[in-house]
């Protein structure tokens with residue numbers, strides 16, 4: 001069951017009078033109810049911008065985002081917008097920067113409850129906050145303290161409690177574990193997984209490398225320079241990656257078994273990511289692709305379903321363009 005449909009979504013930023021940064025440049029994919037969709041790519045590929053545009057924190061330049069069949073970006077009444085804001089929440093990479101240092105933890109967590117007028121009774125509000133603190137592994141005493149008194153992992157728990165306070169259905173988690181110690185990362189991932197089960201949540205989980213999303217994602221999308229280049233169920237993406245960029249990302253992950261290591265092809269991507277202000281013609285990956293062909297400079301590869309549920313944008317899988 002589709003919860004979100006993202007169609008040809010674009011988000012451009014004006015850099016100056018002549019130049020436009022095409023941060024997200026026409027991505028199409030669905031997010032199913034109850035799943036975790038992992039969104040992966042190097043920094044600057046547009047994944048955070050995609051997450052924010054899906055949540056309507058940024059206006060879309062073109063295309064649309066349908067949540068439960070309704071376009072998030074079309075003009076709406078205040079009430080409808082409030083409703084969207086309540087159902088769709090965000091967890092940030094740097095929980096410290098996203099928590100107001102002058103507010104107590106309980107007021108931070110209750111902010112959404114207050115804005116949406118969910119609970120008016122003071123005692124009931126306190127009970128709800130305490131319940132949320134417990135849910136994320138903290139306690140009621142923590143509610144009276146300030147963000148700086150907590151460790152990174154605890155601050156991320158506070159950020160999660162804040163997102164949960166309004167009973168959302170969909171959460172964009174933008175690199176929620178990237179800034180944490182490795183020892184803490186698994187704890188936060190496990191917390192997110194448990195909450196997903198208990199509350200039937202749907203996640204868009206953004207990460208910069210494939211090893212981070214492997215265990216949490218049901219399906220994975222790979223972005224390169226503002227485009228979606230591949231989408232597949234997680235297991236399939238790891239076992240049978242189609243796009244040369246996905247293969248390169250996977251070959252960069254070390255594996256424990258030396259037999260597997262030997263049998264794997266190593267793909268080293270040369271060079272830097274080109275500027276999204278002036279991306280290469282045709283396939284945007286062609287300047288770094290070890291398999292680039294003549295056609296790759298001339299024609300933009302279409303993003304299409306190559307086999308059941310496995311989408312790719314690459315001329316290697318295009319029958320008309322084999323050369």
Ligand code: SF4
Nearest residue numbers: 283286289296314315
């Ligand atoms: Fe490489 Fe061409 Fe495929 Fe782009 S379309 S990934 S350049 S082979």
Ligand code: MG
Nearest residue numbers: 044047048175
């Ligand atoms: Mg980012």
